[in-house]
Amino acid sequence: MSAHCHPRARCAAQQGFTLIETIITMVTLAIVLTGLFVVHDNVMKDLNLPKEQLQTQFLAEEKLEQINHDRGSSSADFDAWVAAANYPDETPMTAPFAQFNRSVTLTDDTDGFCGGAATDGKLATVSVSNAATGSVITALSLRFCR
Numbered sequence: 001m002s003a004h005c006h007p008r009a010r011c012a013a014q015q016g017f018t019l020i021e022t023i024i025t026m027v028t029l030a031i032v033l034t035g036l037f038v039v040h041d042n043v044m045k046d047l048n049l050p051k052e053q054l055q056t057q058f059l060a061e062e063k064l065e066q067i068n069h070d071r072g073s074s075s076a077d078f079d080a081w082v083a084a085a086n087y088p089d090e091t092p093m094t095a096p097f098a099q100f101n102r103s104v105t106l107t108d109d110t111d112g113f114c115g116g117a118a119t120d121g122k123l124a125t126v127s128v129s130n131a132a133t134g135s136v137i138t139a140l141s142l143r144f145c146r
Contacts, residue, residue: 056128056138059102063087063126064142067104071144078146082106082122092131100137101129114145121145 017025070081087104105125114121125141 052130052137055097056100057140059093059097059100059128060126060138060140063102063104064124064140067124067144068142078144082124082144099131101131101134103127103129109143109145113143 067082067087070086084104084106087106089101089103091101091103092098093100093102103126105127107123107125109121109123122144123141124144125139127136127139129136
């Protein structure tokens with residue numbers, strides 16, 4: 001007598017997956033992969049942030065160095081070289097940094113750092129912002145005394 005299996009019963013000799021097992025596995029895999037893609041996308045966005053911060057810090061430091069260099073190479077008096085007209089806004093900057101704006105703000109030294117009187121020095125603040133959104137990414141300041 002040979003052993004027969006009922007068509008709806010699983011026999012020990014049967015191999016493979018049922019249709020419902022295959023569908024459940026595919027749905028589970030799709031959910032897991034969707035989650036991994038979302039995490040991957042967020043990580044890739046976060047990787048660009050430090051690069052942007054480094055670039056903007058470099059651009060701000062570069063402008064402050066230019067102002068400092070102008071002080072050393074200028075035969076003009078203090079008020080002539082530390083003037084806003086000498087450092088116009090760059091909106092947007094030239095390539096390869098066209099995605100950024102850079103501006104210089106010069107204010108009188110009001111806290112007495114340069115010797116007491118507000119006219120004894122200037123505070124130069126360089127701001128670098130995202131050209132698309134206008135949000136400031138980096139702002140650095142440097143004091144210049146007479």
